[in-house]
Amino acid sequence: MDPKAVYALTAKGRSELNAPGTSLSAIELKLMVMLDGKASVAQLEVQVQPLAPAAVADTLEKLARAGQIGLAGEMSSAGIDIVGFSLADESAAGLASLKKHGYFVKIARQAAQMRKLAKGEKITVLVVEDDPQLAKLLAMYFRMENMETRLASSRGEIAAALNLKPLPDLVLLDVVLPDVDGFEVLSRMRQHEAMKNIPVIMCTARATREAVLEGLQRGADGYVTKPFDVDVLMKAAKTVIGLP
Amino acid sequence: MTFQKLGKEFEELRNEYRRGMPQKLERVQKLWAIVSTSKSVGRPLQELCRELHTIAGSAGTFGLPQLSEVALAAETHLIASGTVGEEGKQKMARLLAELKDASLPPG
Numbered sequence: 001m002d003p004k005a006v007y008a009l010t011a012k013g014r015s016e017l018n019a020p021g022t023s024l025s026a027i028e029l030k031l032m033v034m035l036d037g038k039a040s041v042a043q044l045e046v047q048v049q050p051l052a053p054a055a056v057a058d059t060l061e062k063l064a065r066a067g068q069i070g071l072a073g074e075m076s077s078a079g080i081d082i083v084g085f086s087l088a089d090e091s092a093a094g095l096a097s098l099k100k101h102g103y104f105v106k107i108a109r110q111a112a113q114m115r116k117l118a119k120g121e122k123i124t125v126l127v128v129e130d131d132p133q134l135a136k137l138l139a140m141y142f143r144m145e146n147m148e149t150r151l152a153s154s155r156g157e158i159a160a161a162l163n164l165k166p167l168p169d170l171v172l173l174d175v176v177l178p179d180v181d182g183f184e185v186l187s188r189m190r191q192h193e194a195m196k197n198i199p200v201i202m203c204t205a206r207a208t209r210e211a212v213l214e215g216l217q218r219g220a221d222g223y224v225t226k227p228f229d230v231d232v233l234m235k236a237a238k239t240v241i242g243l244p
Numbered sequence: 245m246t247f248q249k250l251g252k253e254f255e256e257l258r259n260e261y262r263r264g265m266p267q268k269l270e271r272v273q274k275l276w277a278i279v280s281t282s283k284s285v286g287r288p289l290q291e292l293c294r295e296l297h298t299i300a301g302s303a304g305t306f307g308l309p310q311l312s313e314v315a316l317a318a319e320t321h322l323i324a325s326g327t328v329g330e331e332g333k334q335k336m337a338r339l340l341a342e343l344k345d346a347s348l349p350p351g
Binding site: 130136 | 294
């Protein structure tokens, strides 16, 4: 694959990335987030290290075959030289837009297996959120979906909630919390034998491409930026749990 | 729970959220007063960023999208350059005034 080739998301790809219910793999998702804008193969290979360049190329080819991404031009030795449009201009406009408005996404990976609930069985959701009204609102909506919720807003409360049995079926995790970073909580969960497979959706106002990539890199199953539409968040929750 | 009850509960929560906003904004102003006048501002600055971040994340969901946007702009500005120079301080003061306006009920 030509390292100078520049790829971008197609309309289909952008729609897939923002439909809460994607079946893309973790690496495909990361590349799609990076390509939400445009990037050359060489840039992608640097950014997704330690993934081997061959794996990046394979994934890009697969995404291109599926119509999720398309060739948008190429980088010349003199700098960025794009067929049909200027990457420099679009890049600058994109960056200005990101600075002004943030990088808002609603990503949710479809669970590997659909979940069938036994009669009377209820899903338990741990909501980690330090805004009390928002936490109540989420609990209210999960109750509407016949799910139980546990609320936590600090390191101690998170630890206590994760020590309760049964383990939650889903963790909705804010990033900016009073005494702990949500990404750190996610990493610890992914290192814990009993918790490493619990679906986690990052639900945060941390709306930058870097933050979204960090969440996916650390093993989040979804990333929904705030402020969110509650219906979208509920759909994302069901998707990562494997509920219809 | 019926959809009707859900709607009523949401309305109550939204009202609770809006009632609590003046107190949150007062806290933001107090923290900014410390941050904009003190030399050592580590912790108050961190708290101010978190307060703004929380408002940016929640206000839109409770039907105040403008408040979310201004809070995000203030947080972004603060992280980038809010305490550096007179111009940066003036911009922050303007954003905080906008924040107050955006929190008021329409009309």
